[in-house]
Amino acid sequence: MRFHEYSQIQTVLFLNDINTFLFLIAEMARYAIIKIAQIYSAKKQRVKHIMRFVTFKFNGREKTGILSDDRISVISSEGLYPNLTMTNLIKGFNNALAYEITKLKNSDDQIPLNKIELLSPIPNPPRGVICLGKNYMDHIREVAKAIDRESIVPKYPIYFSKIVDRCPGHNGNIPSHKELTDSLDYEAELAVIIGKEGRNIPAEEADDYIFGYTILNDVSVRDAQRRHSQWFKGKSFDGSCPIGPWIVTKDEFKLPVELDIKSYVNGELRQNSNTRELIFDIPYVISDFSKGITLMPGDIIATGTPAGVGMGFDPPKYLSAGDVVECYIENIGSLINKVI
Numbered sequence: 001m002r003f004h005e006y007s008q009i010q011t012v013l014f015l016n017d018i019n020t021f022l023f024l025i026a027e028m029a030r031y032a033i034i035k036i037a038q039i040y041s042a043k044k045q046r047v048k049h050i051m052r053f054v055t056f057k058f059n060g061r062e063k064t065g066i067l068s069d070d071r072i073s074v075i076s077s078e079g080l081y082p083n084l085t086m087t088n089l090i091k092g093f094n095n096a097l098a099y100e101i102t103k104l105k106n107s108d109d110q111i112p113l114n115k116i117e118l119l120s121p122i123p124n125p126p127r128g129v130i131c132l133g134k135n136y137m138d139h140i141r142e143v144a145k146a147i148d149r150e151s152i153v154p155k156y157p158i159y160f161s162k163i164v165d166r167c168p169g170h171n172g173n174i175p176s177h178k179e180l181t182d183s184l185d186y187e188a189e190l191a192v193i194i195g196k197e198g199r200n201i202p203a204e205e206a207d208d209y210i211f212g213y214t215i216l217n218d219v220s221v222r223d224a225q226r227r228h229s230q231w232f233k234g235k236s237f238d239g240s241c242p243i244g245p246w247i248v249t250k251d252e253f254k255l256p257v258e259l260d261i262k263s264y265v266n267g268e269l270r271q272n273s274n275t276r277e278l279i280f281d282i283p284y285v286i287s288d289f290s291k292g293i294t295l296m297p298g299d300i301i302a303t304g305t306p307a308g309v310g311m312g313f314d315p316p317k318y319l320s321a322g323d324v325v326e327c328y329i330e331n332i333g334s335l336i337n338k339v340i
Contacts, residue, residue, distance in 0.1 A: 048251040049098040053212070055086050055169070057117040064089055066104055067246055071333075073110040077101060086122050086247070087298040090195055090211050120167035120243040121214055122193075125300050129191075129241060130289065131218060133158040133231065135279050135304025142312030157280045157288055162218065162302070163236040170245035173340045174219055176321045177237055183222035184319040184339070187305035188263035188271050188327035191216035192282055193247055194299040201290040206283035209295065212249040213257070215335040216302045217242040217327050222311050222318070242327075242337045243300070252331055256281050260330040261306060265323055271308030275329075278303060 052067035054074050064084050065076040077084050080100055089097075134140045134154055144152075168174060176184060195211030218235065219242065225234030253259070256276065263271040280288070285301060310317045319325065323339045 049095075049102065049249055050251045051098070051101065051249045052246040053086065053089065053121060053249070054246045055119045055121050055123060057119055058111055058115070062119065062123075066101055068105060068110060071113075073112050074116060075104045075107050075110050077104065079107070079109065080104065087126065090193065091297040093195065093211065117169075118171065118245055119169040120172070121169075121247045122243065122298060122300065123167055123169070125164050125167065125241075125298070127296065127299055128164050129162040129216070129300045129302055131160050131162050131231075131235065131302045132280070132285065132304040133160060136273060136277050136306040137279060138273065138277070138307035139305055139309070139312075142307045142309070146311050146316070153279065157285055159289065160231045160235065162241055163232070164241045165238045168239055168242040168337055170242075170335055170337075172242060172244075172337055173239070174217075174242060174319070174325070174337045175237070175239040176319070176339050177221065178321060180237075181221045181223055182318065183311070183316070185220045185222050185310040186263055186265065186270070186319060186325045186327070187218035187220060187309055188261055188329070189216045189218050189302045189305050190257070190259065190261060190275050190329055191243065192286070192301040192303060194286075194295045194301070195250075195297055197294060197296055199290050199292070199294040201287050201295070203283040203287040206286040207250065207255055209286060210250045210282075211297070212247040213253060213329075213332060214243055214247045215245070215327050215329050215332055216300070217263075217325060217335060217337065218302055218305060219319075220309075222316075242335055244335045245333050248332050255283060259332075260328075262328045263308065264326040264328070265310075265317070265319070267324075269308075270310075270317070271306050273306030273308075275303070277306065 054065050054067055056063055056065060056074055063076045063078055064086050065074045067074055140153060191214050193211045193214060194209055196209055198209045201209055219240035221234045221237050225231050258274055258276040261273050261275055319339045321339055325337050327335045
């Protein structure tokens with residue numbers, strides 16, 4: 001074989017090796033890109049967890065747990081996390097914790113609901129309750145009629161705070177404060193539970209900051225509201241913030257939430273509306289309120305009440321000792337309390 005022929009053969013073999021090497025490099029790079037894309041997609045994709053979390057008392061001890069799927073029993077989280085409070089559960093909630101808690105549903109340590117005392121899911125809200133006033137048009141009209149004023153739709157959300165000593169839970173009692181008032185009123189409201197810390201939250205990202213939803217009865221002392229020309233005191237009497245019966249995680253719902261909301265007093269239907277009638281919807285409220293204010297895990301936002309409150313009737317139908325108030329919201333349940 002001549003030298004130049006040998007050289008040509010070597011060159012061809014070398015080029016083939018280079019091409020093979022480059023092909024392998026390209027394939028490895030393509031595989032790496034695919035895997036990175038899959039990992040990134042998996043991280044962005046949130047696993048759905050539909051749960052109902054409860055705080056309850058059993059054998060004299062306060063516990064946090066989860067409601068069974070058939071809603072006839074609860075399972076304590078104590079076996080996994082002793083002394084876990086609802087606020088700490090919300091702060092630490094993630095896919096791993098949700099997976100561990102979900103496994104509790106298969107536990108044999110289920111306690112029938114009739115053996116426990118359901119407490120408010122967050123018995124002592126550390127920062128009180130963030131409330132919205134006049135957030136349903138029909139409620140604006142009934143309030144205006146009751147106080148002989150013009151119905152004016154607010155340009156911006158009306159916020160006020162409700163200081164809370166301890167929230168009554170489902171079947172808990174509402175003090176009548178009969179020595180102080182004869183105008184105790186009820187207000188059924190959808191309450192949003194914040195799931196993570198945030199400030200200046202864009203409306204399109206609001207859902208990322210929601211942990212779940214519950215029912216809140218914004219019990220109000222109307223004469224105190226009128227006397228003080230603002231709502232803080234009249235909304236903050238002891239025992240005036242029943243919450244329950246549980247917190248339903250947000251995956252049960254989709255934004256905008258469209259849930260029937262009703263209240264009954266002694267079986268008589270008083271309020272009957274749907275949360276689609278909110279003037280300022282939940283993403284707007286979260287975004288607007290968080291401008292310059294940090295929302296924290298466990299914060300509670302009461303979104304307002306529809307028409308049918310006691311002051312809206314002629315004559316008014318205020319609450320008295322012995323009355324039973326039921327606040328109902330679709331896909332959550334009923335919060336029932338007796339006035340004593």
